[in-house]
Amino acid sequence: MKLARTDKIVLTGAAGLVGQNLIVELKSQGYSNLVAIDKHAHNLEILRRLHPDVTVVPGDLAEHGEWETTFRGAACVVQLHAQITGKFPEEFIRNNEQATRLVLDACRRDAVPYLVHISSSVVNSVADDDYTNTKKAQEKLVVDSGLAHCVLRPTLMFGWFDPKHLGWLSRFMEKVPVFPIPGHGRYMRQPLYERDFCRCIVKCIETQPAGAIYDVCGDTRVDYVDIIHTIKRAKGLKTWVVHIPYGLFRLLLQIYALFSSKPPFTADQLKALTAGDEFTGVDTAKTFGVNQTPFEQAIRESYCDPRYAHIVLER
Numbered sequence: 001m002k003l004a005r006t007d008k009i010v011l012t013g014a015a016g017l018v019g020q021n022l023i024v025e026l027k028s029q030g031y032s033n034l035v036a037i038d039k040h041a042h043n044l045e046i047l048r049r050l051h052p053d054v055t056v057v058p059g060d061l062a063e064h065g066e067w068e069t070t071f072r073g074a075a076c077v078v079q080l081h082a083q084i085t086g087k088f089p090e091e092f093i094r095n096n097e098q099a100t101r102l103v104l105d106a107c108r109r110d111a112v113p114y115l116v117h118i119s120s121s122v123v124n125s126v127a128d129d130d131y132t133n134t135k136k137a138q139e140k141l142v143v144d145s146g147l148a149h150c151v152l153r154p155t156l157m158f159g160w161f162d163p164k165h166l167g168w169l170s171r172f173m174e175k176v177p178v179f180p181i182p183g184h185g186r187y188m189r190q191p192l193y194e195r196d197f198c199r200c201i202v203k204c205i206e207t208q209p210a211g212a213i214y215d216v217c218g219d220t221r222v223d224y225v226d227i228i229h230t231i232k233r234a235k236g237l238k239t240w241v242v243h244i245p246y247g248l249f250r251l252l253l254q255i256y257a258l259f260s261s262k263p264p265f266t267a268d269q270l271k272a273l274t275a276g277d278e279f280t281g282v283d284t285a286k287t288f289g290v291n292q293t294p295f296e297q298a299i300r301e302s303y304c305d306p307r308y309a310h311i312v313l314e315r
Contacts, residue, residue, distance in 0.1 A: 003075055003206060005030040010074045010112075012061055012103055013081030015043035017313065018118060018194065018201075020161045022078065023051055024308075025198040035074070037067050038081075042314045046161075050311075061099035068102070071110040076205050079103060079117045079142070082135070085164065085315065087257065089130045096134035097141065104145045114208045115149040116201060117142040121215060121279050123153060143211075150204050151213040152197075155279055158298070159194025160308035163315045166191065170231050170303045171312070179232075179239045182249035185225030190279055192218040193298035196290055203288040217281030220295040234300045 003009075009026065011019050014036030020043075026034060032053070038044050039060040048056050059067025061081055071077065081103075083095035107115060119139045122132040142149055158166035173179050200216055222230075228241055284290040293301070303309050 006033050007031075007075035008033045008035065008073050009205065010035045010037065010070055010077045012037050012077065012079050012099075014038050015040050015047050015313070016080060016082075017157065017159070017162055017164075018198070019080045020047060020050075020313065021159055021194040022080070022198045022201055023047070023054060024160070025195065025202055027051065027053075029202060035070050037061065037070060040314065046311060046313065061103055062094045064102065068106045068109075071106045071112055074110070074112050076114045076116065076208075077103070077107055077112050078201065078205065079115060082118075082120070082138075084131060086130070092130040092134040096131075096138045100138045100141050104141060104147065107147055108145070113148060114205075115142065115145075115147045116204050117149055117151045118201070119151050119153045119213075121153050121155040121217070124215065124279060148208065148210060150209045150211065152201065152204065153213070153215045154197050155190045155192050155217045155281070157192045157194050157197060159302045160305070161311055161313045162194075162302070163313040166227065166231065166299075166302070167312065169228065170235065173228070173232060173237055173239045174235070177240060179228065179241045180249060181225050181228065181241060181243045183243065183246040185223065185228075185243060187224040188221055188278065189224055189227060190217045190219075190221055190281075191227065191295070192216060193293050193295075193302070195301070196284065196292045196298075199290045200284055200288040203290065214287065215279060215281040216284065217279045218295070219281075219284070219292045221278075222295060230296055230299050231303065234296065235303060 009031060011022065013019055015038035019036065023034060023036065035055045035057060036047055037057045037059050039058065044056055044058060057067050057070050059065050081099055083092045086092060120135045123136045123139055125132055139151060142151060156165060197216060232239055284292055
């Protein structure tokens with residue numbers, strides 16, 4: 001089914017990192033009938049302020065509610081909601097599995113013709129944690145749903161609005177005279193620029209590949225320590241980058257988590273960082289017609305762009 005620019009597109013978890021960037025991209029390509037569902041009041045307010053023309057629907061997807069009525073007449077649903085960090089397994093089960101069951105039920109009830117599901121590269125990972133396990137379960141729910149769909153599995157993402165990951169590291173580096181690196185820091189990453197990924201999502205919305213699963217990676221392989229130096233260079237910072245023993249770094253994260261309900265970087269994420277995963281993704285230029293932005297340019301756009309670089313979501 002070929003979509004018109006006025007067809008209704010519903011985004012779940014729309015106030016999060018991918019959702020905020022995707023709305024910018026969809027609007028830039030002329031899509032005008034967008035419905036954004038999320039439960040995070042602060043981040044929804046940011047979305048309302050930036051996009052008064054978007055229909056904003058507050059709703060907890062893990063509970064039945066008025067949000068379920070928004071799927072009527074939708075030409076496509078983009079499923080973005082996910083619990084990424086947290087201290088308790090129940091949070092991940094509730095927001096990655098239970099919420100997805102209710103969304104899929106609503107899609108079937110209203111005969112939504114197509115679903116784009118945003119999974120994660122962690123489903124291919126050697127990591128064994130609550131996020132990885134519930135993202136695997138979430139993806140299986142979609143594949144077994146009976147709905148026409150495709151699945152995209154992005155690697156670590158960065159870009160506008162980022163409250164975690166490289167965005168948090170960028171802001172932390174501005175505030176401290178010394179920036180710690182765990183161990184030698186030579187942990188290979190394949191960071192994916194949000195704007196590039198969102199262009200891939202839009203192509204899937206338009207072409208509606210049947211049952212396709214795409215691993216989408218940043219096409220630059222770069223060590224963690226070099227990412228830090230690239231951010232430092234792009235922002236013109238004088239921060240001293242120092243290496244500390246891995247065990248000490250992990251202990252400090254564990255201590256910090258005792259006093260923070262939403263730690264920006266957890267011991268599990270440190271373990272995933274150093275796990276040695278290397279992902280093989282599709283050629284985004286051939287598959288989606290998306291030539292990826294050079295890494296250093298993408299870092300500058302993410303953290304120096306006057307339009308959105310100063311806007312940070314809450315975790």
